[in-house]
Structure formats: structure tokens, C-alpha cells
Amino acid sequence: MGKVYLVGAGPGDPELITVKGLKCIQQADVILYDRLINEELLSYAKPGAELIFCGKLPGYHVMQQETINHSLVLHAKKGKNVVRLKGGDPFVFGRGGEEAEALVKHGIEFEIVPGVTAAIAATAYAGIPVTHREFSSSVAFVTGHRRDGIREDIKWESLAKGIDTIAIYMGVHNLPYICEQLIKYGKMPETPVAVIQWGTTAAQRTVTGTLTTIAGIVAKENIENPSMIIIGDVVRLRANIQWFERLLASSAAAGATS
Structure with a gap:
């Protein structure tokens, strides 16, 4: 019997993967990987490792979740060392819990290897600390993706009145509704x-506004998913401590003059 590792690949910058996560990739016989991982990480796979894409596109899944679960079990039962490589962290809106439950059901040994989630990494790269002694002592992670036919279950009143910083994943298309509810x-x-679009990558772009203006700004600037939405007074700190996009601009300017 083989073993499965549910590995967080981090938010996009390949250097943000953990040491343990990288070791798992290097030792894997089979790697099932998501759409938003940086494919540079796959270059660390050993020769002959089987690479299986199982990413999800908006409105289209290359592999349904049940099929992914079945594949993890099937390869492990063949005695393979299996890595499920997931963007960000496996347990933060990554269905890692569902996959772990499937492995338990079939008696498959597994380990969870946490990854750096986008709510922490993208904000850091945008110069926005999610907590700050003067501005924020609480943070909430929220999914901004609403499935058709599913009852609204986000506790907007609690978020609006009880949380200093709100970090919303994949919510760009629902941004007007999100702002309206808050x-x-x-x-x-x-x-x-x-x-923050494509946080921690060379394509990172950040726009700022207020609850009343941000939807229009996002539309004007053609910001799309994958993006993180950060709501709260900590956003004001970006003006002083943004660093990554300045670094990108400096590198681009140096390249243009060389």
C-alpha cells in the first residue's frame, strides 16, 4: 500500500513552497496537480513520475472531485507514493478535507503538508498586513464564490460588525454584491x-478603493480571478509599505535600459 501527501503549493511564487512540500514533490511517483499551482514546481519531480492535471476552470472541471478522490485511492493501492499538489493551503478552500476523508474511508495512509495561503501571501506582497496593533486584531477568510442554487450562508452581519479585516477568495465576479451586503x-x-490579482507572481496587480467605489475600479481595470479581496483599514498601510510591485517596476525599468 502506498501513501498520499496532500501538499500546499503556496500562492504562486514557487519559492514560497515549504521545504517539506518540495521534498514530497521530489519523491513522488504520481503527482495530481491543480490549475493555479506554479508549474515550475513540477520540474522538481523525479524522472518517470506521472503528472496528472486535475485543475478546475470556471464552469468546467477537468476532473470532478469524486474522480480525484478515486484516483488518489487507486494509485495509493497500487503502492505508489502520491502527491496531491494544491494551490495555497490544502485546508483553506481547497477541498483537502474532502480528500482526506476519502483516504480515511479507504484505509489509505496520508499526511497533510500545509502551504502558504493567498490571504496571507498576496496581502504581504501587496504591502498590506492583515493584522496591525492600530488597525486590526481580527481576520476572517471568506469564499466569494456563490454556486447557483445554493442557499446564501455567509454571515454578512457578523463580518460587517465583528471583523476588522476580511479576506475574500475568488470573489471578483460577485464584488458588487459583496460590497452591497457589507x-x-x-x-x-x-x-x-x-x-490583488495574481498575487506573488510577476503578473501581480493591485487596485484600491472603498466599498462604494471598488467594483467600478475593478471593472475599469479589467481585474479578474484569481484575485484576493481585502477589506479593512489595514489597506491604508499599502501606500507606505508596498514593496513587491515597486520591485517589479524597478526590475522592468532596469531591463528596459540595459
Whole structure:
């Protein structure tokens, strides 16, 4: 019987994977990987390792979750060392819990290898600390993706009145609704908002506004998923401590003059 490792690949910058995660990739016989991982990480796989793409596109899944679960079990039962390589962290909106449950059900040994999640990494690369002694002592991670036909289960009133910093994953298409709900339940309309596209990568872009203006800014700038939405006073700190996009701009300028 083989073993499965549910590995967080981090948010996009391949250097942000953990040492343990990288070792798992190097030792794997089979790697099932998601769409948003940096494929540079696959170059560390050993010769002959089987690489299986099972990413999910908006409205289209290359592999359904049940098929992914079955594949993990099947390869492990063949005695393979299996890595399930997932963007960010396996247990933060990554269905890692569902996969772990499937492995337990079939008696498959497994380990969880945490990864750096986008709510922490993208904000850090945008110069926005999610906590700060003067601005924020609480953070909430929220999914911004609403499935058709599924009852609304986000507790907007609790978020609006009880949380200093709100980090919303994959919520760009629902941004007008998100802002509307937070204002409706008590968040001040002038609350700062940042939207970070392709965080931690060379394609990173960040736009800022308020709950009343950000949807229009995002539309004007053609910001799409994958993006993180950060809501709260900590966004104000970006003006002083943003560093990564300045680094990208400096590198681009140096390249243009060389």
C-alpha cells in the first residue's frame, strides 16, 4: 500500500513552497496537480513520475472531485507514493478535507503538508498586513464564490460588525454584491478595499478603493480571478509599505535600459 501527501503549493511564487512540500514533490511517483499551482514546481519531480492535471476552470472541471478522490485511492493501492499538489493551503478552500476523508474511508495512509495561503501571501506582497496593533486584531477568510442554487450562508452581519479585516477568495465576479451586503449590515461605505490579482507572481496587480467605489475600479481595470479581496483599514498601510510591485517596476525599468 502506498501513501498520499496532500501538499500546499503556496500562492504562486514557487519559492514560497515549504521545504517539506518540495521534498514530497521530489519523491513522488504520481503527482495530481491543480490549475493555479506554479508549474515550475513540477520540474522538481523525479524522472518517470506521472503528472496528472486535475485543475478546475470556471464552469468546467477537468476532473470532478469524486474522480480525484478515486484516483488518489487507486494509485495509493497500487503502492505508489502520491502527491496531491494544491494551490495555497490544502485546508483553506481547497477541498483537502474532502480528500482526506476519502483516504480515511479507504484505509489509505496520508499526511497533510500545509502551504502558504493567498490571504496571507498576496496581502504581504501587496504591502498590506492583515493584522496591525492600530488597525486590526481580527481576520476572517471568506469564499466569494456563490454556486447557483445554493442557499446564501455567509454571515454578512457578523463580518460587517465583528471583523476588522476580511479576506475574500475568488470573489471578483460577485464584488458588487459583496460590497452591497457589507454596507447593508453596517460596514462604513468608505471602508478601504484592495483587490490583488495574481498575487506573488510577476503578473501581480493591485487596485484600491472603498466599498462604494471598488467594483467600478475593478471593472475599469479589467481585474479578474484569481484575485484576493481585502477589506479593512489595514489597506491604508499599502501606500507606505508596498514593496513587491515597486520591485517589479524597478526590475522592468532596469531591463528596459540595459
